[in-house]
Amino acid sequence: MIPARTCFFLASKRFYVTKPLLNFGAIGNVDFGKATFASAVAKGDGHHDDEEHHEYFHGVPIDPNPGPQITYDYFPVPCKPYKPVHDELQRKFNLWLLGGLSFFLFSLYMIYATDATEYEAWARVKSWRDRKRINAELRAKEAAEGKEE
Known part of the structure; x- marks a missing residue:
């Protein structure tokens, strides 16, 4: 047995x-x-x-242990009026949104100002007439700066 x-x-x-x-x-x-x-x-x-x-x-x-059953007792109970809480949270949200947007726009401006993408280096070569005109303008500008000093 x-x-x-x-x-x-x-x-x-x-x-x-x-x-x-x-x-x-x-x-x-x-x-x-x-x-x-x-x-x-x-x-x-x-x-x-x-x-x-x-x-x-x-x-x-492994024994399944789902834990206690969920009842309506676990739902959050509001303890403050909606309007003041919403206004406070909306102010914080708007502050973070404006801060992030301003930082993003500042980053784009710095990329443009420092030519971080090197657009001029990748741009097509300008024609002879354009280069001659640009060089003449640069020489005139350097001459004007030399006279001021």
Whole structure:
């Protein structure tokens, strides 16, 4: 006769976990030639017969514990009037929004002012007439600055 405790252990899911997942025959376990390498790999890949794979963590069954039931008691109860709280939060939100927008616009201006994208370096070469006119303007500007000093 088998004790009831042993029958319960054999019928429980813990019994399935105690079986080796990779069974290579005579290397570690005797399977009497029933398992091949392919079936051992398939068995080790999570293809179980009777149990769900997500119920076990390193062979230890995890009991589902969803916690206490959610009731209407857990809903937040407002303790202040809506209007003052909304106004206060809206002021903070608008302050952060304006700060972020001003920082973004300042960043764009600095990119333009310092030519961080090097647009002039990637621009097409200007024509001879345009370069001649630009060079003449630069020479006139340098001459005017030289006279001031």
